[in-house]
Amino acid sequence: MSQSPDPRSDEAMDAEIRAEARAEASIPASRGSAADAVEADQAPATAGTARSLWRDANFMRMWGGQAFSQFGAQITELAIPVLAVLILNATEFEVGVLTASGFAAFLLVGLPAGAWIDRMRKRHVMIVADAVRAIALAALPLLWWAGVLHMWHLYVVALIMGIATVFFDVSYQSIVPSLVRPTQIAEANGKFESTAQVANIAGPAVGGWLVAVVTAPFAIVVTVFTYIASFIVLSFTRDNEVVTPKHERAPIMHEIGEGIRWVFGNRYLRRIVGCTGLSNFASNISFTLLPIFLLRELGFSPASLGLVFALGSVGGLLGAMATPHIVRWVGEARAIPVSAIAFSIAGLFLPVAALVPTIALPLLTVQMFIGSFMVLLYNITQVTFRQRVTPPRLLGRMNASIRFVVWGVTPIAALLAGGLGAWLGVTTTMWIGAVLGLASALFVVTGPFWTLRELPTADDR
Numbered sequence: 001m002s003q004s005p006d007p008r009s010d011e012a013m014d015a016e017i018r019a020e021a022r023a024e025a026s027i028p029a030s031r032g033s034a035a036d037a038v039e040a041d042q043a044p045a046t047a048g049t050a051r052s053l054w055r056d057a058n059f060m061r062m063w064g065g066q067a068f069s070q071f072g073a074q075i076t077e078l079a080i081p082v083l084a085v086l087i088l089n090a091t092e093f094e095v096g097v098l099t100a101s102g103f104a105a106f107l108l109v110g111l112p113a114g115a116w117i118d119r120m121r122k123r124h125v126m127i128v129a130d131a132v133r134a135i136a137l138a139a140l141p142l143l144w145w146a147g148v149l150h151m152w153h154l155y156v157v158a159l160i161m162g163i164a165t166v167f168f169d170v171s172y173q174s175i176v177p178s179l180v181r182p183t184q185i186a187e188a189n190g191k192f193e194s195t196a197q198v199a200n201i202a203g204p205a206v207g208g209w210l211v212a213v214v215t216a217p218f219a220i221v222v223t224v225f226t227y228i229a230s231f232i233v234l235s236f237t238r239d240n241e242v243v244t245p246k247h248e249r250a251p252i253m254h255e256i257g258e259g260i261r262w263v264f265g266n267r268y269l270r271r272i273v274g275c276t277g278l279s280n281f282a283s284n285i286s287f288t289l290l291p292i293f294l295l296r297e298l299g300f301s302p303a304s305l306g307l308v309f310a311l312g313s314v315g316g317l318l319g320a321m322a323t324p325h326i327v328r329w330v331g332e333a334r335a336i337p338v339s340a341i342a343f344s345i346a347g348l349f350l351p352v353a354a355l356v357p358t359i360a361l362p363l364l365t366v367q368m369f370i371g372s373f374m375v376l377l378y379n380i381t382q383v384t385f386r387q388r389v390t391p392p393r394l395l396g397r398m399n400a401s402i403r404f405v406v407w408g409v410t411p412i413a414a415l416l417a418g419g420l421g422a423w424l425g426v427t428t429t430m431w432i433g434a435v436l437g438l439a440s441a442l443f444v445v446t447g448p449f450w451t452l453r454e455l456p457t458a459d460d461r
Helices: 010-024 057-087 092-103 110-117 122-145 151-179 182-235 252-264 267-288 290-297 302-330 332-346 357-389 392-406 409-424 426-440
Strands: none
Touching: 057 092, 057 122, 057 151, 057 182, 057 290, 057 302, 092 151, 092 267, 092 290, 092 409, 110 151, 110 252, 110 392, 122 151, 122 182, 151 182, 151 392, 182 302, 182 357, 252 267, 252 392, 267 290, 267 332, 267 357, 267 392, 267 409, 267 426, 290 302, 290 426, 302 332, 302 357, 332 357, 332 426, 357 392, 409 426
């Protein structure tokens, strides 16, 4: 799966990619050989005759299936904490353990998962992960219906789903180049991110309504069916991925090390990892206790909680749409520190809501809106850069290595949040997370990003 050098000049490639980005609300990021990653359901064609992804039935099936999955996941992210807090009366520490259980997989299997996935068909990995998530999640409403549901059940299900999600997400971020042409990677990423933000808008609102009307356990059932829908769609999706033959594979530890060296040997990637990792650590200190903060401290109803998330997520959708225009205005490289500064400052508004509870609802809505907008600008830019600059054979290990760091800090932050919440109180803990988040932007503010307009197209150490 090695990627052949592109015979076209960087200037010609830049012009072509910018045209794709402007047309499809993504960013100018995808470069590569037209012989690589040809659409799975059509014969190879030149870049000039490549049809839009809107007319690519194979991609549209994949996109539609992930829309179902994203929508259901948003419902579950709301329903499970509500189930823990309002039905099982979870303490601050128990909520911290629950969050940690969901993200512990990134520490447990995050690094080897990338090497394993690079040895397998990524679409097949995603299919199995969907099946595992549907079965594990279905256990919760059944246990509740039988009257035997306890917090430890939530911990186990969260851990299983977390492991399945690690394999699914690493495959998901690595499969795009085998579904579409190199010049369409940015377009595909923009579509996937836009769908995720639509799900962020509709999912919490519908989830809050479902929790209020039919209770959290039955709201979880909806997500089970969305994973089943994703499973079915992926089964009918095709890709052109070629797995590396066994005789060409190195020992697993060597392959893991190769992925780590690739990420941290690139001066841009290692600063992006530092910024994202510290930001995730800080934000998860705050967001772990967010259900308790909103439901108990501020007295929000589950429906109001869903409304805050939904209205705030409109910013994410607009951020995905605005990214190409912002990138054209400030430059691809500078968009990273600009967005990092903005979303780290926006995090301060979360604990401020406790000081002015009478306007907490609109204040938190604004905070979520700004934060989501800037996070999407940051994520679309840096994820597409990662896909562009990394050789295809290293995509799984690159994504796994980065996620090991940026999501591996989450269980640590969740446990810390639970302990600090019980010791210092919920609001004080959220202030600690918000202030710590300000430091995350330093990784990209002080790096080489300000001096460039466009990010490099090859390894620039």
